[in-house]
Amino acid sequence: MTATLCHHFDAGRCRSCSWLGLPYDAQLDDKQRQVAALVGTDLAWEAPVASAQLGFRNKAKMVVTGTVDEPTLGILDAAGSGVDLRDCPLHTPGIRAALPLLADFVRTAALTPYDVPARRGELKHLLVTESPDGGLMVRFVLRSQEPGARIRKHLPALQAALPAMVVASVNLQPEHKAVLEGEREIVLTEQETLLMRVAGLDLHLRPQSFFQTNTVMAAELYERARAWTGDLAAASIWDLYCGVGGFALSLARPGVAVTGIEVSREAVASASLTAAELGLSDVRFEAGDATAYAVRAAAPPDLVVVNPPRRGIGPELSGWLESSGVEHVLYSSCNATTLAADLAAMPSLRPVRGQLLDMFPNTGHYEVLTLLERR
Numbered sequence: 211m212t213a214t215l216c217h218h219f220d221a222g223r224c225r226s227c228s229w230l231g232l233p234y235d236a237q238l239d240d241k242q243r244q245v246a247a248l249v250g251t252d253l254a255w256e257a258p259v260a261s262a263q264l265g266f267r268n269k270a271k272m273v274v275t276g277t278v279d280e281p282t283l284g285i286l287d288a289a290g291s292g293v294d295l296r297d298c299p300l301h302t303p304g305i306r307a308a309l310p311l312l313a314d315f316v317r318t319a320a321l322t323p324y325d326v327p328a329r330r331g332e333l334k335h336l337l338v339t340e341s342p343d344g345g346l347m348v349r350f351v352l353r354s355q356e357p358g359a360r361i362r363k364h365l366p367a368l369q370a371a372l373p374a375m376v377v378a379s380v381n382l383q384p385e386h387k388a389v390l391e392g393e394r395e396i397v398l399t400e401q402e403t404l405l406m407r408v409a410g411l412d413l414h415l416r417p418q419s420f421f422q423t424n425t426v427m428a429a430e431l432y433e434r435a436r437a438w439t440g441d442l443a444a445a446s447i448w449d450l451y452c453g454v455g456g457f458a459l460s461l462a463r464p465g466v467a468v469t470g471i472e473v474s475r476e477a478v479a480s481a482s483l484t485a486a487e488l489g490l491s492d493v494r495f496e497a498g499d500a501t502a503y504a505v506r507a508a509a510p511p512d513l514v515v516v517n518p519p520r521r522g523i524g525p526e527l528s529g530w531l532e533s534s535g536v537e538h539v540l541y542s543s544c545n546a547t548t549l550a551a552d553l554a555a556m557p558s559l560r561p562v563r564g565q566l567l568d569m570f571p572n573t574g575h576y577e578v579l580t581l582l583e584r585r
């Protein structure tokens with residue numbers, strides 16, 4: 211077999227990048243064919259936006275296994291054993307440089323890796339996010355607070371070795387189940403948010419808030435949202451599933467009422483902080499369910515942006531959009547199959563413009579932005 215860009219893939223240790231064996235141009239062509247087949251061929255498709263094939267992933271979600279002296283940072287294989295992927299080439303350079311130092315910290319602070327079958331140990335995951343300017347947010351997902359004092363004690367030494375780490379926190383995930391993180395977060399640093407400079411905005415990101423995993427593609431997405439909707443003369447905009455407010459804040463203009471709705475309170479707090487810093491008094495964010503907000507609203511806005519998780523917006527919200535009278539919808543989707551199902555439930559809203567953005571190179575996944583117009 212021809213060598214790919216990743217020695218873990220070639221050795222069969224990690225197959226997460228299942229398309230790595232395909233040349234990058236062929237990956238993009240296949241994705242474009244697939245999205246056109248699902249969403250339609252009678253709209254104006256713009257050329258796909260290519261990503262860097264490596265070094266693009268701004269978030270590492272490392273399962274920690276092994277022992278205190280020899281921790282493994284990576285994934286679990288089919289047999290449940292840890293596979294060390296601390297040099298995964300998808301991660302941004304700052305994350306790659308930080309992971310060996312964090313492995314050293316596991317030893318120094320004596321953080322026993324969690325042993326899934328034995329249900330013993332403390333440190334479950336290390337979650338690391340890098341901002342475009344090289345700042346790092348490091349989160350220790352623990353079973354209990356037991357190692358908390360040791361983390362605090364040794365944190366100054368870690369900060370000295372890793373000055374890019376501007377936010378550090380502990381997340382408590384006491385349950386024995388396959389979820390990445392729990393509800394309780396304890397921020398250990400004075401700084402509580404990572405500043406993500408994207409598309410000319412300084413977006414605050416608190417722990418427990420979603421951010422697009424490919425910062426360059428996120429910027430492309432928000433810039434397109436601005437360009438595609440700039441001449442729609444919308445006086446009111448909703449950004450449903452708004453996260454830390456990337457779309458809402460990109461579309462904010464004096465005199466335009468923008469409302470962002472998002473289920474994560476931490477993301478809403480992040481977005482509200484950015485809006486306040488920018489002095490945007492017409493922009494507000496609210497924690498809640500996107501569908502519930504829409505169906506209870508007194509009147510629909512002129513433009514709705516939706517950017518749901520992989521499951522899509524579902525029949526209730528698409529049914530509401532169909533009958534709402536909303537003139538334009540900007541739908542950003544990471545799953546063209548659920549996008550196609552949602553579009554089928556909104557026959558009065560016709561896709562007029564579409565573009566694939568390669569948020570997830572080397573896999574079959576991608577982001578697709580579509581502008582829908584009422585017929």
Ligand SMILES: C[S@@+](CC[C@H](N)C(=O)[O-])C[C@H]1O[C@@H](n2cnc3c(N)ncnc32)[C@H](O)[C@@H]1O
Pocket residue numbers: 419420421422450451452453454455456457471472473474477498499500501517518519544
């Ligand atoms: C794909 S992310 C998009 C975030 C944001 N638009 C961005 O550009 O970063 C989907 C977001 O939907 C939120 N979410 C999930 N279910 C939700 C619901 N029922 N109502 C509102 N927000 C929800 C998630 O917390 C997440 O922040």
